[in-house]
Amino acid sequence: MTSRTLRLAGTDPDLPPRLELGLLEHPLDRRKMAEAVALGRELAATAPLRALGLREIAPGPDLRTPAELATYLN
Numbered sequence: 001m002t003s004r005t006l007r008l009a010g011t012d013p014d015l016p017p018r019l020e021l022g023l024l025e026h027p028l029d030r031r032k033m034a035e036a037v038a039l040g041r042e043l044a045a046t047a048p049l050r051a052l053g054l055r056e057i058a059p060g061p062d063l064r065t066p067a068e069l070a071t072y073l074n
Contacts, residue, residue, distance in 0.1 A: 030073045
């Protein structure tokens with residue numbers, strides 16, 4: 001189970017709290033996110049979406065291998 005915490009960011013009441021959801025802590029979460037990135041890239045490569053002239057912002061087109069993607073997600 002992932003940890004979730006909500007903490008004060010400091011003594012200033014105007015500071016937003018620090019919310020840590022534990023996203024991508026579990027290896028399965030990271031694997032599923034890598035699969036989602038691959039699917040997004042596959043969809044973006046289709047003619048209708050290519051015609052829109054979209055470009056990948058994150059994680060970025062330079063990250064190609066599963067190892068590079070895993071490093072980015074950690």
